[in-house]
Amino acid sequence: MSVFTGWRAALRIARRDAMRAKGRSALVVAMIAVPVLGVTALDVTFRSVTPSVAETLTSKIGSADALFSDEAMGPIEQLPDGAVSNVYMGVDDAPPVKDGGAVDVRATFPEGSRAITMQSVPANVTTRYGVTDTEIVEIRTSDEMVRGKIDLVRGAYPHGKGEMAATEPFLKATGLHVGSTTTVRNSGRTYTVTGVVELPSELKAKVLYADPGAVIAPWQAKADHDKKVLPPNAGSTDWLVKGPAGVGVTWPTVVEANKSGVLVTSRQVVNDPPPDSEVPLMARNPGISDNEPHVLSTALITVIAMAVLEIVLLAGPAFAVGARRSRRQLGLLSTCGGDRRHIRAVVLGGGLVLGGTGAVAGVVAGLGLTTALQPMIENWAGKRFGSLTTPPLELLLIAAIGLVTGLLAAIAPAIVASRQSVLESLTGRRGVRRSSRVLPVLGACVMAFGAAIALYGGISGNSALVAGGSIVAELGLLACIPVIVGFLGRLGRMLPLSPRVALRDAARNRGRTAPAVAAVMAAVAGSVAIATYMASQSAENEYNYVPLLTKGTVVLSSTDEKAAERLPLVRKAVERSLAVTSGHADFRRVWAGSDCNTYEENHCGSLELVKPTGKAHSCPLTGKGAQKLAARLSADEHKKLMRSPACLVDLTASGAFSTDESDIVVADAALLDTYVKLDDPAAARALAAGTPVLLNPVYAKNGEVTVKAVHQYSEKDKENGKLHPGKARTTVDKLKVYVAPAKYAATPGIRMILPAKTAERLGLHTRATGSAYAVVHTPTDAEYQRVSGAIEQAGGGFWVQSESGPGRRDDTGLLILTLFAGTVTLGAAAITTGLAKADAEADLNTLSAVGAPPGVRRKLSGFQCLVVALTGVVLGTLAGLVPAVALRLIDLQEALKTMRLEPTHSAYTPIVLPWETIGLLVVCIPLLAGVLAAAFTRSRLTSARRPG
Structure with a gap:
């Protein structure tokens, strides 16, 4: 029999065995598919959100051929992508630098071009609640050149002098809608909102759009009449240009426009840049190009490595249970002339079959999930996908990783199964194995060594040592998990039946319990580390923040003496509008x-x-000797001194x-x-x-x-x-x-x-x-608009200030990490519970035979799930604190260095535990896992046939 024939038979046996044990096979496929799904969704989302060169151009210039901008600083030189420009500095044959004055940008357009203008101005407009400040852009939004830069969502484009379009965030903040009217208070003109538009590259922008001449011209006329001036940035004009058909805007045109001080972003030049020798700026400065080589993200490598680790940790016990469930079949294979090589091939064939199925299912599900969640992802990222990018080579690589990892997870069970004697396989005896005493001791030493390396890296400021030491410490803790699980079994002596059996079952079957706990620990450790670091930085920012006003207060202030005469009237308006x-x-x-x-x-x-003069009235962190003093201070001493009245x-x-x-x-x-x-x-x-x-x-x-x-x-x-x-x-x-x-x-x-x-x-x-x-409470946007409108009705000349604090950090990333850790915890606990149920069917039958009520099965499943989830979460929390503390030590060293150079710089670097995240992971997730496991477990026993 050839090698291929043997493998063909092994794969056929593995496929039939997988079909017979559908439940166990589904668990293995799910465990392989879930990480593959996550990596696929991450890869497709990253590729789709990251704009290509063409998409970046479209977001900037729409469907036009080029964008012309007057830099107002005389002749310039630029790179082909328009991102870098330099003023002429003694360049031979350069035109003289102008002393100012308007540039005729139209004169720099290629002959036969068509162009539209784009101007923006900050303005004060009325809303449903009152008034607010916003940006108004004058551009003909209905022109085809704007497509891709500004798109219509609903309604109609503005036409004429009395219409505007608005973005969705602006309408939500102001309470307006299509058909509403708003007044630009700077000019007194009223406009109707005819449609909703969006910027695909900036979905959260709060902007109004009007046709050219609809806003700025009447505002300018009113300003001239009142002898006032427009805001300084209201006069600049950009041009979207459509070049001659089939020609576009070429590099010689760009160079010629630069001589007049006009910066040009040309689609043709960006897509087909000229050689460096034809770019004056690059010819004199060869290293000025800002194009950097593509480097694979470290975060992406980390995520893939974590997915591989989780597959091996969780799928390995699943294959081991499968091999034990098929030990009689494998024993019969040995009696028919099969040797150890054939038994290994059958178990490895199961890895290939289930790994391939899980890999394909994960990639397909990842694509489907990304497509279904595309609107939510776009809103979170604040930009539209240019297209749903599905790189075939990367998806094939992800699927191959899932397939190979499934095969790797089956290697250890295959070796164990091939070493079993035929007698043990046919009689179903497992034999007795003692746990290794060397591995836990070695793991404890490795854990301590890794933690020491991480902390040393934090003190020395070496982030590589922090990362390496944290990984080593986590691996050492992983080696201690079997002993920890065994110790938990001893805690069940005084507990009721179901939790006692669950703890003893976890301790007796450490081969499937320990990897599941390790997988949960690995996922939770990363989340806790990042959450702790972010919470600590947030506390540091809150400490360093200098408030504008006392918390819980608002201050009404007048702009001049004439406005102050209306204070009693304006005061009433404030009292009606704010809480x-x-x-x-x-x-x-x-x-x-x-x-x-x-x-x-x-x-x-x-x-x-x-x-007053004297030491008691002077801040020691300023003046002579401040740096020497700062060098001797600890962070806590410096913090106390910074909060002293003299330094405040x-x-x-x-x-x-x-x-x-x-x-x-x-x-x-x-x-x-x-x-x-x-x-x-x-x-x-x-x-x-x-x-x-x-x-x-x-x-x-x-x-x-x-x-x-x-x-x-x-x-x-x-x-x-x-x-x-x-x-x-x-x-x-x-x-x-x-x-x-x-x-x-x-x-x-x-x-x-x-x-x-x-x-x-x-x-x-x-x-x-x-x-x-x-x-x-701090006034909301609607309250601010309401009080601003009331103040304007009372004659204006006042503004309201409030203390909003240092600002809330964006917790979206932390929420995603917590959800990821929770999902892995639930999945690992559920899969382990399913394996325990399949592996301990005989024990459950024995319990039923001795009179245990049907509900014991539900309670037992719930507690088995709770044990895995809770143990993994607690260990993961402890493991995650090591890199978090080490990274904060790096921040402390950097802060101390800065403090010694700038004594008034704060070196306060606290370590704050994210109790909300820890509470969610340690309490809520394990309880949810236990409840779900109990709810989805059937309490009725099925009739079991005596084997043999």
Whole structure:
């Protein structure tokens, strides 16, 4: 019999055995197919989301041949892709650099071209709730040259001077819809929304589109009438150009346009670039090209390696169980003349059959899943697929990996099956095997060694050592899993029947339990590591964030003195529109008007808090010796010093209440309660008595503070000198103050609250500026639009500020990792439970025979699933902390280096556990696995025939 004949028979036997044991075969196919499905979906999604050169061009220039842009900086040179441009710097035969002025961009177009303009301007428009700021683009969206750059979703393109199109995010944020009207408040013109458009490369953009001349021209006319100017970026114009038929826009045309200062992105040039010798910029700078060689993503390699590991870990026990279930058949094969080689071929044939089936099913399911989830993926990525890219070679490679891995998973069971004696195979005896005592000890040593390497890599700043040490530590922990599972079996002595049997079954059959626990551990470890790192970085960002206002407050401020006269009316509008929880706390701006002559203006003089000299009043992180001090400080010591009142002087944000750096405001006790959150009757009595309240004690000396009045302009400033003739005088006053506790030094925007009668006594000028409110929550977009609209109805001239915090991080990636880990946990636990059920059928029959009720089967399956899931998740959580801690140590070393160079830079690098993610993985996922396993297990026993 030839080799091929033997393998053909082995494959036939394996196929028939797989068809006879459909349940077990389905489990193996599913375990191979699921990782293949994930890698396929990841690969297709990555290729589809990553735009090609042609798709990038389309998103930029639509279906036009080129985009012409005036760089407004004289003659330039560019690369063929239009991404890099340089101003002429002493180039021979270069045209002279212009002193400014408009460039006739049309003159640079090739003869016979057709072009349309594209201009954008920031504007203030009305919404369903009020008013909001947005961007308006003037471009003829109905033109064919725009296709691919801007596409119509529903409705109609705008035509004429009174119509606009909007993106879906803009309509959702503003509460408008097709058919609604909106008014551009800058010009007073009203427009009808006729359609919804989208930017395929930027789905989250909030933009309005109008025909050329519909918005900017009437705005300009109104601005000319009111003697105002448009925003600085409202005048630039880009051109989409369609070149002569069959010619397009060539490289010589691009070079000629560069001489006029016009940057050109040409489809023909990008797709067929000229040789480097014809590109002046590259001829003089050969290394300037930004084209980088393609490098396979490390993340993609990691994902594929993880998928292979999971297949081997989970499919291997499945093949081992299959081999045990077929041991009588394999024994008969031996009695008929088959040797060990033939038995191995049969088991390996099962790996090929089931591996091939799982690989093909995984690739097909991955393509189907990506197609079904394409809209959701596009919304998450914020861009459309150019096309559903299905690279055949990569998909074939993924399928081959699944096939080969299925074969690898069957190698160990094949060797074990071939070594069994014929007597054991025919009688069904398994024999007795003792667990290795060397492997757990070796695993513990390897785990400790790997953790030490990872931590050393973190301290030394070597990320390669961190990655290598983490992998080694995880492999060492993997070797300890059989002992851990065996120890769990001893914990079941005092438990009820079902959990006791589940723990003992897991301990007795470590060959299928340990790999499943390892697979769960591998998936959970990566998720916990990334989640811990992200949570730690988030805590670091929150610590370093300098708030603009006190949390839970909003501040209403006026733009000028004339607007301040409408403060009572505007205040009512704010109180109607926002969820305020208290009355208003008014504040007034104060300035040193007494130092100017009778021709003074509001911004004539300013106040300055003079900080006393001495070590106690200076921040040691600034000035002489700061770097040496920073080199001796630990991160915690530096953190404490950074939060001291002396160092907070330069860290607290200013400008919310005053226009100078003094952060002095005129107010009463209401501001203490509403904004400062200083609940001290003594402070309120001090203000009522005319004594200022100082929030940062570093400015106080012997209970007094020094206030200096100075001019805001230099005596050499001729323009201001004409407005304020006369000699600039300064005054210095010492005031007795109430000094607040040191923690109030971090109050954003305020250093001292000055009573109105004290300001009047000092000869200072004040005017009503705004009000502060305590609110239930940070205002939403709709509330902001509503209050902005109410303010405009009241005459405008005010703006509302609130403290929104450092901003929430995007948890989408973390959510995907958690879902991935949860899916692997559920899958591994379910497959192990199925294998346990198939492998322990005799034990279940025995339980039934001795009087166990039918529900025991359900409880037993549930607890078997719970044991695998919970053990794997707990070990994975512990394993994931090693790389997370090591990576944060790298961040700490980098922060300490920066701190020593810049002493005011924070070196605070915390390690924060993501308790929500850990709780979801440790508690919710195992419980869900156990409940699902119990729910899908039949409680009734089927009649069993006695073997033989």
